[in-house]
Amino acid sequence: EKGGYKHFMLKEIHEQPQALEDTILGRVDGITGQVRFDELENFSLETVERVIITACGTACHAGMIGKYSIEHLAKVPVEVEYASEFRYRQPLLNEKTLVICISQSGETADTLAAARLAKDSHARVLSICNSMGTSLTRIADWTLYTRAGIEIGVASTKAFTCQLAVLFLLALYLAQQRKTIENECILYQVQFLLTLPRQMNELLKISDHIHELAREYYLYHDFLYLGRGVCYPLALEGALKLKEISYLHAEGLSAGEMKHGPIALIEPDVISVVLLGRGITGVKTLANIEEIKARKGKVIVISHPEHLEVIPPVEKLLVIPETSEFLAPLLLIIPLQLFAYYVALEKGSDIDQPRNLAKSVTVE
Numbered sequence: 001e002k003g004g005y006k007h008f009m010l011k012e013i014h015e016q017p018q019a020l021e022d023t024i025l026g027r028v029d030g031i032t033g034q035v036r037f038d039e040l041e042n043f044s045l046e047t048v049e050r051v052i053i054t055a056c057g058t059a060c061h062a063g064m065i066g067k068y069s070i071e072h073l074a075k076v077p078v079e080v081e082y083a084s085e086f087r088y089r090q091p092l093l094n095e096k097t098l099v100i101c102i103s104q105s106g107e108t109a110d111t112l113a114a115a116r117l118a119k120d121s122h123a124r125v126l127s128i129c130n131s132m133g134t135s136l137t138r139i140a141d142w143t144l145y146t147r148a149g150i151e152i153g154v155a156s157t158k159a160f161t162c163q164l165a166v167l168f169l170l171a172l173y174l175a176q177q178r179k180t181i182e183n184e185c186i187l188y189q190v191q192f193l194l195t196l197p198r199q200m201n202e203l204l205k206i207s208d209h210i211h212e213l214a215r216e217y218y219l220y221h222d223f224l225y226l227g228r229g230v231c232y233p234l235a236l237e238g239a240l241k242l243k244e245i246s247y248l249h250a251e252g253l254s255a256g257e258m259k260h261g262p263i264a265l266i267e268p269d270v271i272s273v274v275l276l277g278r279g280i281t282g283v284k285t286l287a288n289i290e291e292i293k294a295r296k297g298k299v300i301v302i303s304h305p306e307h308l309e310v311i312p313p314v315e316k317l318l319v320i321p322e323t324s325e326f327l328a329p330l331l332l333i334i335p336l337q338l339f340a341y342y343v344a345l346e347k348g349s350d351i352d353q354p355r356n357l358a359k360s361v362t363v364e
């Protein structure tokens with residue numbers, strides 16, 4: 001049932017190109033760039049004034065990344081909040097608010113409570129869910145399914161990349177509805193989206209290489225993950241993956257915040273994993289590498305090819321294939337998932353059933 005893989009998590013990491021292809025299938029026209037969701041009948045954003053995305057754990061990280069493309073392409077303000085915070089905050093909601101709830105299982109207690117609260121406050125609720133016919137999809141007005149297939153490993157991998165794909169398609173869809181971007185820009189993004197599964201397949205070939213890297217680093221105790229823009233929530237996700245299954249201390253940080261405190265942590269035994277996305281946020285993060293190196297910290301860089309010429313010497317440099325700024329997280333996440341997996345493997349932890357964790361958190 002693990003298809004020759006040692007763990008479900010590794011199998012699910014490798015299933016991502018297919019899961020992504022399935023999730024995109026039939027939802028975008030490669031020639032016109034037109035996005036269509038059969039599920040969104042009677043859905044219009046004309047009266048929507050703001051969007052709130054709420055979810056837990058990895059699903060919330062996907063939402064944080066989705067915010068960038070929805071705001072940039074569809075020009076509608078988006079807030080993102082952990083469902084456990086949202087539900088107790090008495091948020092200001094009305095019929096002009098669209099609340100997007102994201103969940104792999106559709107049964108996470110806090111996310112369900114957030115969805116119910118939104119409904120009771122007359123907000124409109126759209127769920128992004130991987131499991132069919134769940135409590136969340138019953139509460140929601142509309143549901144967009146990720147088509148990742150069953151995810152068994154407690155550490156979420158393929159559900160996350162499919163959530164990113166649906167959020168990105170939704171950003172394009174809303175932009176088309178609201179006529180906020182040029183067709184040329186839509187086509188540019190769609191081309192990159194459609195090449196992603198193939199690029200992901202290519203990237204997965206570095207698996208052995210990442211295993212080597214994990215062997216070098218699994219005995220260290222502290223890992224900082226840094227990024228800006230879309231790479232900030234990705235840093236949170238990379239750190240979450242490592243702590244969940246390897247039980248190591250890992251922190252995701254906004255690279256721009258380093259100088260306001262966390263840089264005090266840097267010393268030779270602290271490993272910094274620096275994420276360089278496409279564009280200005282990647283360029284700005286280069287300075288962090290210099291600062292960490294100056295304090296003798298060890299640095300692993302995962303970068304978009306754009307910055308190759310200007311990256312200072314570091315312990316390890318991994319490069320992803322070329323893509324757009326908003327889609328870079330779908331490729332940058334692959335080395336992060338593999339690194340977490342192989343570190344956990346070297347440490348001998350129970351990867352598919354890590355201690356203290358459940359696949360779906362159905363109680364508060």
Ligand code: M6R
Pocket residue numbers: 056057058059102103104105106107108111154155156157240244359360361
């Ligand atoms: O089923 P859900 O997507 O609602 O689950 C949310 C979180 O519990 C989940 O993403 C959790 O953080 C994962 N174990 C992360 O790998």
